[in-house]
Amino acid sequence: MDLPPVGLGTMGIDDPEPIGTALSVGYRHLDTARIYDNEAVVGEGLAAGLAATDVRREDVTVATKLWIDDLGPDDVGPTARESADLLGVETLDLLYVHRPRGAYDPEATLPALDALVDDGLVRNVGVSNFELADLDRAIEALDAPLAAHQTELHPLFYKPALIEHAREHGYTVVAYSPLAGGRVGEIDAVVDAAAAHDTTPEAVAIAWATAKEPVVTIPKASSERHLRANLAAADLELSPAETAAIDAVEREEELFPE
Numbered sequence: 001m002d003l004p005p006v007g008l009g010t011m012g013i014d015d016p017e018p019i020g021t022a023l024s025v026g027y028r029h030l031d032t033a034r035i036y037d038n039e040a041v042v043g044e045g046l047a048a049g050l051a052a053t054d055v056r057r058e059d060v061t062v063a064t065k066l067w068i069d070d071l072g073p074d075d076v077g078p079t080a081r082e083s084a085d086l087l088g089v090e091t092l093d094l095l096y097v098h099r100p101r102g103a104y105d106p107e108a109t110l111p112a113l114d115a116l117v118d119d120g121l122v123r124n125v126g127v128s129n130f131e132l133a134d135l136d137r138a139i140e141a142l143d144a145p146l147a148a149h150q151t152e153l154h155p156l157f158y159k160p161a162l163i164e165h166a167r168e169h170g171y172t173v174v175a176y177s178p179l180a181g182g183r184v185g186e187i188d189a190v191v192d193a194a195a196a197h198d199t200t201p202e203a204v205a206i207a208w209a210t211a212k213e214p215v216v217t218i219p220k221a222s223s224e225r226h227l228r229a230n231l232a233a234a235d236l237e238l239s240p241a242e243t244a245a246i247d248a249v250e251r252e253e254e255l256f257p258e
């Protein structure tokens with residue numbers, strides 16, 4: 001998939017305004033999920049943003065995720081249709097399996113997603129929170145190419161093997177919680193690089209992740225100031241030494257374990 005380096009994570013956003021603002025300042029990838037219970041809000045913000053700008057619907061990637069209760073083969077289609085209705089879109093540009101848990105059965109769930117691609121409701125299929133073995137099995141079970149793996153990725157939680165796997169198999173890694181949920185300012189290597197570039201630790205975290213091919217990020221932001229700063233952060237270039245220092249951060253904190 002051709003996703004921009006910085007998209008918008010919307011978990012916790014319950015107001016359409018930042019979504020519309022995001023489109024007007026240049027965001028072209030919106031990430032939500034059934035479990036965030038805000039698909040209608042994201043849809044409202046999308047509609048307002050499209051009406052207020054000359055951005056075309058087809059230029060925006062709208063992504064959502066099927067929660068673990070909705071992964072039975074008979075539930076996938078109706079739930080995806082409901083998500084599309086709530087979002088006010090005819091096509092879901094990217095539909096993920098949120099976690100390989102609950103009703104997930106690769107040989108049953110993924111053919112149901114393939115059927116939605118054949119029907120034209122879904123453009124691309126993604127998975128989220130998968131490990132290497134889950135990814136291999138999903139690639140095997142899907143007819144459609146795997147388009148993206150959305151996984152936690154920030155300086156406190158970095159698994160290079162997942163990035164390597166994506167490179168080998170030609171899908172995109174969508175890094176979630178790229179600001180470590182707002183904690184990147186606690187990491188010395190990030191703070192040092194921010195001081196050297198006269199920028200913020202958040203900008204450094206985004207630049208660090210987006211420099212890794214094929215990684216894109218979806219920081220969540222509510223204010224116009226944060227929205228703009230995060231979008232601009234992908235242009236920041238860290239030195240090899242700064243990157244290596246952040247790669248080597250040893251403190252490990254997974255924000256969203258199972």
Ligand SMILES: NC(=O)c1ccc[n+]([C@@H]2O[C@H](COP(=O)([O-])OP(=O)(O)OC[C@H]3O[C@@H](n4cnc5c(N)ncnc54)[C@H](OP(=O)(O)O)[C@@H]3O)[C@@H](O)[C@H]2O)c1
Nearest residue numbers: 009010011176177178179180181182202219220221222226
């Ligand atoms: N697939 C999954 O299982 C999964 C799990 C978790 C998250 N996600 C996705 O990933 C997205 C992002 O993750 P996240 O929401 O956990 O955390 P995050 O993006 O790492 O951090 C968001 C926090 O950072 C703040 N922030 C944003 N830009 C900033 C800036 N430039 N300077 C200082 N602070 C800034 C935000 O505050 P303000 O809101 O005040 O701007 C918010 O408190 C989610 O919204 C969701 O779409 C997916």
